[in-house]
Amino acid sequence: MVAMNPPTEQDTRGVRNDIRGLAEPDAEAPKVARIEGGTATFDAADLSPRLVNLELRRLVYGEGVREIRVENPGAKHSIAVGLLARCRITINGSLGYFGATLGDGPEIHITGRVGWSVAENMMSGVVVIDKNAGSLTGAAMRGGDLVVRGHVGARTGIDQKGGTIIIGGNAGSMTGFMMQRGRQIICGDVGPGMGDSMYDGAIYVGGTVAALGVDCVEEELTPDDEELLDRKLGIYRMDRPDTFRKFVCGKQLYNYDNLEPSERKLVL
Amino acid sequence: MSDGPEKQFDLSQRRLTTRQGIDTEELTGRTFPYQFDPGLVEGIDLQASTPGDDLNWLEDIHLMEEDGIPAVFDRYTNAFLKIHFDIPSGREDEFARKVLIKHLQEGNSYGIWLKHQHAKFPQPELGPWLTESATVGENWTPPTVERWDKSFTF
Numbered sequence: 001m002v003a004m005n006p007p008t009e010q011d012t013r014g015v016r017n018d019i020r021g022l023a024e025p026d027a028e029a030p031k032v033a034r035i036e037g038g039t040a041t042f043d044a045a046d047l048s049p050r051l052v053n054l055e056l057r058r059l060v061y062g063e064g065v066r067e068i069r070v071e072n073p074g075a076k077h078s079i080a081v082g083l084l085a086r087c088r089i090t091i092n093g094s095l096g097y098f099g100a101t102l103g104d105g106p107e108i109h110i111t112g113r114v115g116w117s118v119a120e121n122m123m124s125g126v127v128v129i130d131k132n133a134g135s136l137t138g139a140a141m142r143g144g145d146l147v148v149r150g151h152v153g154a155r156t157g158i159d160q161k162g163g164t165i166i167i168g169g170n171a172g173s174m175t176g177f178m179m180q181r182g183r184q185i186i187c188g189d190v191g192p193g194m195g196d197s198m199y200d201g202a203i204y205v206g207g208t209v210a211a212l213g214v215d216c217v218e219e220e221l222t223p224d225d226e227e228l229l230d231r232k233l234g235i236y237r238m239d240r241p242d243t244f245r246k247f248v249c250g251k252q253l254y255n256y257d258n259l260e261p262s263e264r265k266l267v268l
Numbered sequence: 269m270s271d272g273p274e275k276q277f278d279l280s281q282r283r284l285t286t287r288q289g290i291d292t293e294e295l296t297g298r299t300f301p302y303q304f305d306p307g308l309v310e311g312i313d314l315q316a317s318t319p320g321d322d323l324n325w326l327e328d329i330h331l332m333e334e335d336g337i338p339a340v341f342d343r344y345t346n347a348f349l350k351i352h353f354d355i356p357s358g359r360e361d362e363f364a365r366k367v368l369i370k371h372l373q374e375g376n377s378y379g380i381w382l383k384h385q386h387a388k389f390p391q392p393e394l395g396p397w398l399t400e401s402a403t404v405g406e407n408w409t410p411p412t413v414e415r416w417d418k419s420f421t422f
Contacts, residue, residue, distance in 0.1 A: 019410055020388045020389070022389075061392060061403065064400075082391075084395055084396065085396055104395050104396055105319055105395060105396025106319070107320060123325065123395075124318065124396060125319045125324070125325075125396070142325070142328075142343065143324065143327075143328055144319065144320070144324055144325050145320055145324065162328040163327075163328065182328065232322075235321045235322065
């Protein structure tokens with residue numbers, strides 16, 4: 001049993017956190033899923049986000065289920081977070097903010113829309129959203145594929161450190177802000193400030209760019225770039241625009257001739 | 269898979285320096301056979317070891333260099349793992365990725381090993397690169413510092 005924090009203001013609202021900051025520390029998986037032949041399905045309509053996540057962990061970690069379907073997610077926040085195993089999860093509906101974040105391995109398909117910061121900090125895996133996503137899509141992503149078939153808001157891939165973000169529609173302002181590694185493939189138009197202060201990585205745009213950010217420059221596409229675009233758009237069965245333009249860091253803001261080891265690791 | 273926190277690494281064998289850029293060998297106090305023998309990693313199926321229909325997160329893994337020696341970066345330890353065998357020309361990234369996956373699948377990543385002591389929530393000991401992994405973090409207790417007395421004042 002983990003120690004509880006001293007009473008806080010939150011306790012008066014009936015919410016308790018333990019010393020780890022974990023809400024509802026005494027909650028247990030509701031065990032409502034119907035498991036048939038290695039596939040599980042459950043209805044999230046009457047479950048809190050904590051209970052939805054506990055049920056997902058019970059199924060993936062405890063029962064060894066690798067195919068899960070969640071019905072009626074109700075745009076709840078922070079659903080399907082922190083899953084560290086290979087599995088396939090279909091969320092039939094929309095999610096609120098921080099959906100499918102902190103994942104390392106799961107392949108998550110969301111049939112609706114998502115709010116801010118979907119797949120934030122994803123280490124590996126695949127997240128596919130059939131409709132639109134809010135701002136900060138793929139923030140600080142480290143690896144894996146994040147696919148949004150619709151449009152996305154501002155600051156897509158802010159602080160991205162790896163992986164591939166694929167957008168079927170348009171992207172908002174400050175896309176790729178402070179991007180450090182990885183790739184973004186945007187089939188539609190992009191708003192102003194694209195690639196502002198990006199450090200490394202590449203942004204491929206099929207439509208128009210309203211304005212480039214500081215130190216973002218255009219570069220010729222190579223055969224490797226063409227292979228990447230064909231492969232990624234082919235895997236997710238997305239229409240490829242006739243032409244793509246590639247944007248990278250101009251490296252005019254680099255302050256180090258040779259990165260110190262610790263700084264070098266921060267961007268790996 | 270790991271033998272557990274007390275068996276996996278003998279920390280008395282390591283010799284930590286004060287230099288920056290600490291590598292895996294320094295953190296664990298040992299090397300691993302697959303750092304020296306390409307035959308131990310040749311058969312690894314990278315596609316099967318990663319989610320999705322291509323290399324997924326391994327796309328960002330490339331052969332690099334540490335202390336003048338070819339190395340692959342283990343993001344789970346924040347340290348380089350050196351590769352001491354001759355890598356065939358044109359297959360640099362492939363072998364870097366295979367050595368890293370072997371390292372992770374065998375439970376030898378130092379950062380992952382630290383989960384035994386520091387994981388706060390129940391989770392697979394190893395990551396998505398291995399199924400049927402043991403669970404760690406079920407009995408986490410807040411850490412205490414030896415000889416720490418809250419009433420002590422400087």
